[in-house]
Amino acid sequence: MTEVKETPLKKVIVICAKASIEDVYATLIMANGAVMEGIEAKVFFTFFGLDAITKKQMNKLHTGVVGNPGMRMPGGLPFPTLLGVIPGVEAGVSSMMKKQMDDLDVPPVDEFLDMITAGGGEVYACKMAADMFKLTMDDFSEHVKAIITVGDLYAMSGGEGTQIIFT
Amino acid sequence: MAEKTVAGKTVEVTDEGYLVNRDEWSKEIAAELAKEDGIELSDKHYEVLDYLRKESAAGTSLSIRKVGKSGITDIKGLYKLFPGGPLKYSSKFAGIPKPASCV
Numbered sequence: 001m002t003e004v005k006e007t008p009l010k011k012v013i014v015i016c017a018k019a020s021i022e023d024v025y026a027t028l029i030m031a032n033g034a035v036m037e038g039i040e041a042k043v044f045f046t047f048f049g050l051d052a053i054t055k056k057q058m059n060k061l062h063t064g065v066v067g068n069p070g071m072r073m074p075g076g077l078p079f080p081t082l083l084g085v086i087p088g089v090e091a092g093v094s095s096m097m098k099k100q101m102d103d104l105d106v107p108p109v110d111e112f113l114d115m116i117t118a119g120g121g122e123v124y125a126c127k128m129a130a131d132m133f134k135l136t137m138d139d140f141s142e143h144v145k146a147i148i149t150v151g152d153l154y155a156m157s158g159g160e161g162t163q164i165i166f167t
Numbered sequence: 168m169a170e171k172t173v174a175g176k177t178v179e180v181t182d183e184g185y186l187v188n189r190d191e192w193s194k195e196i197a198a199e200l201a202k203e204d205g206i207e208l209s210d211k212h213y214e215v216l217d218y219l220r221k222e223s224a225a226g227t228s229l230s231i232r233k234v235g236k237s238g239i240t241d242i243k244g245l246y247k248l249f250p251g252g253p254l255k256y257s258s259k260f261a262g263i264p265k266p267a268s269c270v
Contacts, residue, residue: 029269029270032270033269033270036231036253036254037251037252037255038251038252104270105228105230105232105268105270107232107270111232114242115232115235115242115270118242118243118246119246119253
């Protein structure tokens, strides 16, 4: 028998590559939850996830209503894909989701990033994706510490009790 | 559940060290629990604890966001007061249950 020794979690790296409300919030909640537990947290946004830290987009995130099997009407009936293509439906569903989260005291993206950085969490943007979308530090919110490469990210992921989480 | 003697008083605590009965709380107990976690309570700390006890008694579900908007301190200040656990430590020292919140 080998003895199982638990190593407490000391650091998490959370990576977000998508821009939908649920993907971004999964990242923010994981990162904020870590900071609140005294775990060091670094958040890395890449590809469409960059929307979450781009000043123009960060508070206008949507959730996909087309091709989303988990989406249901109020009452539980499946949400018809055809309904999702009507202009304004996605925006309506998205603002409803934001309202429901606000009721649970889940803040808007910019305020959530305030909370994470207030606790010492660090926010980074992916260099390759930023180059691809032609975004610079001027486009990003003040929470973003730097634009870094994947090599830089791995360099800060060392140490015992570190986990990388891809949401 | 276990019994524990804090500040000369025997109180019932959970496995994580939270008071089971909030009425057993006193400032002295708060100070001693905080000391165990390496925190020396100041007046500012007690202001936060008072706020948490009041809100918790009113049935509010607590979050660091609420405390940050309470006017006592902002979230950065809250992290400074209770390093490594702004809500879990403050709730423990306030003698209220561990908050079941993800934010």
